[in-house]
Amino acid sequence: MLDDDTYLVSDNSLNLVTLRKNNEGTTSEDRGHLEEVGLFHLGEFINRIRHGSLVMALPEAGESPIPTCLYATVDGSIGVVASLQYKDFEFFSKIEERMRKVVQGIGGLKHEQWRAFKNERRTAKPCSFIDGDLVETFLDLPRENMEQIVDDLPYSVEEVTRMIQTLARQLH
Template identity: 50%
Template sequence: MHFVRLLDDQTFEFISTYPLDTFEYGCSVLSCSFSDDNNVYYCVGTAYVLPEENEPTKGRILVFVVEDGKLQLIAEKETKGAVYSLNAFNGKLLAAINQKIQLYKWVLREDGTHELQSECGHHGHILALYVQTRGDFIVVGDLMKSISLLIYKHEEGAIEERARDYNANWMSAVEILDDDIYLGAENNFNLFSVRKNSEGATDEERSRLEVVGEYHLGEFVNRFRHGSLVMRLPDSDVGQIPTVIFGTINGVIGVIASLPHEQYVFLEKLQTNLRKVIKGVGGLNHEQWRSFNNEKKTVDARNFLDGDLIESFLDLNRTKMDEISTAMSVSVEELCKRVEELTRLH
């Protein structure tokens, strides 16, 4: 048996419990509101995991409201598969169900109750496991088919594919960094970023997400979230740098910062010089270790920096600091200041 539980935010005691059906697993959960309805709901996506089925063929979306500290089920919708992801989207509910992306609207019935009503969908995935949205754009992380970009067209009430990454990546998490750049993690412990090519000369170019960054993290990431682990003062330089937090199955929490170009170029030069001075544990080559590596290819890391390596500059003895300072033609004090700025991001 699996349950949906409401916890006290201070003591973490169970306040309310809703039992799911036998063989029914909770796959996704979301707090959201709908158009023309100010109530806040908890939506839960489930799957019936039956021993004789390779992949769930049935699931449910459950909509709860909390009244007097109790979970009240006010609507449910049967689905033809596991509801792997739920997103609030334009006042509606966007669900990833097996190989389909499905959009539901919140409809008021004549008897005063509400129901989820299917509006439109998009097929074409192996298994759509991870979904992030921004405006009308939908970014999907697939079990095998990497990242694809969909767009919701209001006038037609339709979801269409705009572009995709044609590499085979087994995704474990996705996130939208900005309108054009999307971040992915895959099951060979790599990170990569892709860019939407709006300026492409041909339809073929515009339909392809261009891989712009690759990096071996060495950790299996299962969640990205926009945010920061430290207080960010908006008037400071550091406060202007967007960050994404990631969590891994080993319990590691890390930060990915989108650096301004000038700062990136400076720190990349510092990283290159640090590699010459700092020897890896067991004689391992840092550049080799950070190379993007899967079953099909191994390529040098690009457009990612190793913050841990750069911050280790502050732990070097003065002789090694001077060595790097001379190589870069930058004073030790200036180097320390630039690296300390980086440490304030986490």
């Protein structure tokens, strides 16, 4: 559970999904349904999701703790899912979108294709998730690629670098 109305689940098709209670439904049956609000192909089978953090929450000036869940996969990976404030989500979504245009996927596979939700019935674009691993690769890019990504954003390369480093420090 991410909050009282939002749930984080995984499926046997290696996806993460967020579901939200339909509190605006007109009937009790409608209100009993869960709506998909987030889709993301992780590519690993998750066997446990728990509230928790990889870092101790230390109060720092201007930084409030970010709610997080940890997951563990059958392959031994540990990952973090964080609930970002809307403005932060919008910012990192823009960076991720621009990163997809600059960073090539392994074997020529497009990043958005890899992260697309897939199961035996359908495929859908990833939504309401940000791939933090992709965003963090910004820190390893050559300066010219960084400038290309922040071009026409109201932020400098240094500001974007600082924001990514701050989020990474808060999460792991």
